[in-house]
Amino acid sequence: MTTPSQTGLPELDSPVAPTPSPACWSCGAAVVTSAHFCRACGKVQPSGSIDHFTFFGLLRLLQIDLAQLEREFYRLSRKLHPDMSARGNTGEQQWSLDKSSQLNDAYRTLRDPIARTEYLLELEGVKLEEQSQAATQLARQTGNEKKQVVPPDLLEEAFELNMQLEEMRAARKMGETDAGLESDLQAARKQCESKLETLQAELTDLWKQWDIALSAADSAGHDAERLRVRDRMVDLLNRRSYIRNLVRDVQQALSQ
Amino acid sequence: MEIGQAKERVAGIDLGTTNSLIAFMAGDEPVIIPGEDGSNLVPSLVAMPPGGAENEPLVGNPARKVLVAHPRRAIYSVKRLMGRGVNDIQEELKLFPFHLAENSQPGQALRIALGEREFTPPEISAFILRQLKRNAERYFREPVTRAVITVPAYFNDAQRQATKDAGRIAGIEVLRLVNEPTAAALAYGLDKKREGIIAVYDFGGGTFDISILKLHEGIFEVIATNGDTHLGGDDIDNLLIATALDDIAGDLKLDVRGNGEAVQTVRQAVIDAKIALSFEDEAVIDIELPGTGGVRYQRALNRTAFEQVIAPVLERTLVSCRQALADAKLTAAQIEEVVLVGGSTRIPRVRALVKELFQREPHTDLNPDEVGALGAAVQANILAGGSEATRDMLLLDVTPLSLGIETAGGVVAKIIQRNSTIPASATEHFTTWVDGQVNVAIHVLQGERELAEDCRSLARFDLKGIPPMTAGMPRIEVRFLIDANGILNVSAREQRSGKEAEIEVKPTYGLSDEQVESMILDSFDNAEEDFRKRQLIEARNEADTIILALAKGRKHAAWAQLSAGEQQQTARLEARVEKVKNGEDYKAIRDAIDELNKGTTRLAELMMNSVTGALAGKTMDAANQDLGAGPTAPHPFAKAEIS
Numbered sequence: 088m089t090t091p092s093q094t095g096l097p098e099l100d101s102p103v104a105p106t107p108s109p110a111c112w113s114c115g116a117a118v119v120t121s122a123h124f125c126r127a128c129g130k131v132q133p134s135g136s137i138d139h140f141t142f143f144g145l146l147r148l149l150q151i152d153l154a155q156l157e158r159e160f161y162r163l164s165r166k167l168h169p170d171m172s173a174r175g176n177t178g179e180q181q182w183s184l185d186k187s188s189q190l191n192d193a194y195r196t197l198r199d200p201i202a203r204t205e206y207l208l209e210l211e212g213v214k215l216e217e218q219s220q221a222a223t224q225l226a227r228q229t230g231n232e233k234k235q236v237v238p239p240d241l242l243e244e245a246f247e248l249n250m251q252l253e254e255m256r257a258a259r260k261m262g263e264t265d266a267g268l269e270s271d272l273q274a275a276r277k278q279c280e281s282k283l284e285t286l287q288a289e290l291t292d293l294w295k296q297w298d299i300a301l302s303a304a305d306s307a308g309h310d311a312e313r314l315r316v317r318d319r320m321v322d323l324l325n326r327r328s329y330i331r332n333l334v335r336d337v338q339q340a341l342s343q
Numbered sequence: 344m345e346i347g348q349a350k351e352r353v354a355g356i357d358l359g360t361t362n363s364l365i366a367f368m369a370g371d372e373p374v375i376i377p378g379e380d381g382s383n384l385v386p387s388l389v390a391m392p393p394g395g396a397e398n399e400p401l402v403g404n405p406a407r408k409v410l411v412a413h414p415r416r417a418i419y420s421v422k423r424l425m426g427r428g429v430n431d432i433q434e435e436l437k438l439f440p441f442h443l444a445e446n447s448q449p450g451q452a453l454r455i456a457l458g459e460r461e462f463t464p465p466e467i468s469a470f471i472l473r474q475l476k477r478n479a480e481r482y483f484r485e486p487v488t489r490a491v492i493t494v495p496a497y498f499n500d501a502q503r504q505a506t507k508d509a510g511r512i513a514g515i516e517v518l519r520l521v522n523e524p525t526a527a528a529l530a531y532g533l534d535k536k537r538e539g540i541i542a543v544y545d546f547g548g549g550t551f552d553i554s555i556l557k558l559h560e561g562i563f564e565v566i567a568t569n570g571d572t573h574l575g576g577d578d579i580d581n582l583l584i585a586t587a588l589d590d591i592a593g594d595l596k597l598d599v600r601g602n603g604e605a606v607q608t609v610r611q612a613v614i615d616a617k618i619a620l621s622f623e624d625e626a627v628i629d630i631e632l633p634g635t636g637g638v639r640y641q642r643a644l645n646r647t648a649f650e651q652v653i654a655p656v657l658e659r660t661l662v663s664c665r666q667a668l669a670d671a672k673l674t675a676a677q678i679e680e681v682v683l684v685g686g687s688t689r690i691p692r693v694r695a696l697v698k699e700l701f702q703r704e705p706h707t708d709l710n711p712d713e714v715g716a717l718g719a720a721v722q723a724n725i726l727a728g729g730s731e732a733t734r735d736m737l738l739l740d741v742t743p744l745s746l747g748i749e750t751a752g753g754v755v756a757k758i759i760q761r762n763s764t765i766p767a768s769a770t771e772h773f774t775t776w777v778d779g780q781v782n783v784a785i786h787v788l789q790g791e792r793e794l795a796e797d798c799r800s801l802a803r804f805d806l807k808g809i810p811p812m813t814a815g816m817p818r819i820e821v822r823f824l825i826d827a828n829g830i831l832n833v834s835a836r837e838q839r840s841g842k843e844a845e846i847e848v849k850p851t852y853g854l855s856d857e858q859v860e861s862m863i864l865d866s867f868d869n870a871e872e873d874f875r876k877r878q879l880i881e882a883r884n885e886a887d888t889i890i891l892a893l894a895k896g897r898k899h900a901a902w903a904q905l906s907a908g909e910q911q912q913t914a915r916l917e918a919r920v921e922k923v924k925n926g927e928d929y930k931a932i933r934d935a936i937d938e939l940n941k942g943t944t945r946l947a948e949l950m951m952n953s954v955t956g957a958l959a960g961k962t963m964d965a966a967n968q969d970l971g972a973g974p975t976a977p978h979p980f981a982k983a984e985i986s
Contacts, residue, residue, distance in 0.1 A: 168739070
């Protein structure tokens with residue numbers, strides 16, 4: 088699913104392009120902005136605000152070599168974990184706590200392809216229907232469930248499925264079993280799952296397209312291509328989350 | 344940090360439900376420091392002997408007598424009460440002889456009556472910690488003030504905080520709380536340079552944990568953990584006690600449920616039977632019930648019946664195991680090795696079930712009672728800067744429970760998922776509802792359930808000092824960070840004004856900082872000052888002992904064999920001890936004793952030769968002891984007398 092050649096983790100402790108910035112707090116050597124460590128003395132540097140890709144020294148590509156990501160996670164853990172600064176000063180301890188928590192958060196996000204995609208889309212300024220912070224915020228404020236936008240082509244099918252689920256629940260409540268209904272639901276679940284598979288295949292392909300578009304982002308044509316891929320991914324993620332919820336509901340109804 | 348501090352020893356402590364231990368790294372391997380009775384285990388038992396509320400409580404084996412004779416003056420399994428409130432220990436109160444302080448109110452810190460006094464669970468745990476600390480200080484003859492303490496992996500924030508508080512009260516700086524199964528994995532992986540996926544099944548006196556780890560080039564990465572902080576050998580004991588008490592009520596027509604002394608006798612008998620059944624097919628309980636005019640309770644218990652009784656308890660451990668496997672996205676067959684930890688894993692049925700679940704023979708080569716403390720010592724060594732043996736070792740643990748905040752409808756929005764590697768953080772944004780609002784309240788919970796009422800309330804955070812603005816205008820960024828101890832830290836900032844928001848924390852359970860501070864002040868032995876005092880007293884006792892031994896030596900035939908010069912030199916050295924021993928200078932006393940010991944080596948050898956034949960290098964005191972003449976020597980393990 089991933090092609091190592093396209094990712095390339097730089098062997099640097101400085102995840103972004105070097106721009107001159109303040110000196111190392113410990114030895115006074117120049118450190119590059121948002122570098123985790125001083126190159127001269129190896130001491131951990133105060134944490135700046137950087138995104139998860141930058142933290143790992145990665146471009147915003149969607150195909151990541153997981154084995155390499157894990158190696159990098161372990162390598163950085165050995166340097167950033169609070170255990171390593173247990174004898175350091177208060178500042179060092181705080182920075183290493185901040186950095187290792189971001190390291191863990193970043194690793195958790197980037198190693199899961201869906202979480203990675205969602206995170207990237209967020210960085211690109213997209214608000215996913217389900218995942219957008221605004222929607223979460225609103226749900227939190229009102230206490231209402233987050234609304235899902237039903238993809239139009241799924242409308243009819245979802246409507247029917249929800250009817251069947253209602254029937255099923257009603258039958259269960261009465262202590263009845265309806266073999267016909269049950270097998271209908273099983274079939275519906277299978278159908279949903281196969282939809283998810285198709286969707287996943289398209290998504291995987293879009294990751295590839297995104298990476299190609301990003302690598303050639305300087306031309307106007309590719310910029311448009313990038314937006315197209317981005318919007319299609321948003322659409323697919325919304326569909327995915329919607330279908331997964333359907334599958335979950337069916338499974339719940341069947342197992343009750 | 345000062346070099347002196349960095350060089351100081353860091354202890355590894357297992358603060359168990361049933362037993363507690365302290366360990367250190369000695370060269371390449373961790374070792375347990377025994378107590379004054381020579382035993383590695385200090386029973387987690389605290390008692391206030393009658394006659395003197397100002398007395399320091401007895402801890403460990405010396406407290407046993409009090410437990411049987413005056414059950415209300417002793418407390419065991421206090422770990423079950425750590426970080427809990429009055430409301431959630433109601434079940435516990437039915438099964439354990441915990442006596443709440445009389446005016447206990449829900450919402451207040453839990454207080455336990457012990458003799459004439461009352462203590463919070465962290466204070467009681469602090470007594471145990473202080474005993475361990477004392478054992479180690481006696482051994483090393485120097486203060487021990489920093490430690491790593493193990494906690495059940497499934498401990499929530501409040502339980503962890505309570506453990507940390509206990510350390511502070513005991514005068515110990517807790518450098519890290521490390522999860523028990525993970526500590527066991529550290530001890531287990533230390534010498535063997537293991538690689539691969541392992542499961543640690545930790546079934547102790549009061550808690551159960553299962554942790555699944557990936558071991559790779561010295562990194563111990565926890566993938567998933569699960570458990571129950573109220574499931575252990577205690578629960579097995581309680582089932583057996585209930586069965587026995589029913590038996591007594593039925594067969595002997597005698598209700599001893601209200602007779603504390605009788606219940607304690609029954610408890611000890613069923614525990615003995617339980618232990619015997621790990622080796623025998625049948626155990627016999629035969630006890631006289633105190634306070635019944637000599638009635639005996641006799642019953643044979645066979646292993647099959649025992650296994651039937653405990654089956655529901657064991658099934659609960661398997662439920663946790665399956666959940667942990669599911670969370671790790673692994674099947675039982677993918678687990679390459681299984682390690683057993685905790686005293687309850689000595690039960691053959693437990694071993695059989697674990698073997699059945701994972702389809703492989705579990706490792707039992709490490710002492711299940713000691714492996715936690717040994718692992719804590721390894722972690723302590725890593726934090727102290729590491730050594731050859733621990734080089735490249737790093738523990739990456741997870742938070743056992745999801746962290747969430749309560750939303751308007753009483754629904755919990757999860758912000759950090761369970762099994763996230765720690766430190767872990769989440770940033771959330773809050774705003775105001777009313778124009779000019781200057782406070783925002785956040786309710787933080789831990790747990791997996793959807794509704795706030797089903798989760799564990801951790802604390803209510805009150806964000807204060809928000810600049811008055813139109814409703815919805817302030818943008819308060821709150822950062823929730825679970826540190827490497829699994830404890831939550833919260834910080835907040837109003838982004839429009841850039842002002843650091845003031846946070847007032849109201850912990851739902853547990854103690855405020857002020858309460859802990861006052862307990863530290865109240866505590867009997869305040870770290871270094873008391874250490875010096877105790878050390879001084881021990882040295883004086885030792886001086887008295889050696890002078891007494893010398894007085895006896897003078898009457899011995901061997902004295903005449905010394906030259907006049909030797910006799911004079913001995914007298915000079917003795918006079919020096921006499922001169923300094925009532926002073927305050929510990930080192931002077933110590934040196935004088937050592938000199939006198941050296942100077943009387945020949946006398947001691949002569950005395951020994953006359954009895955047992957040549958034994959070189961004897962001290963006066965040892966000579967006298969071997970002769971059956973001397974008083975008990977205050978050696979490094981001797982009981983400290985505190986006046």
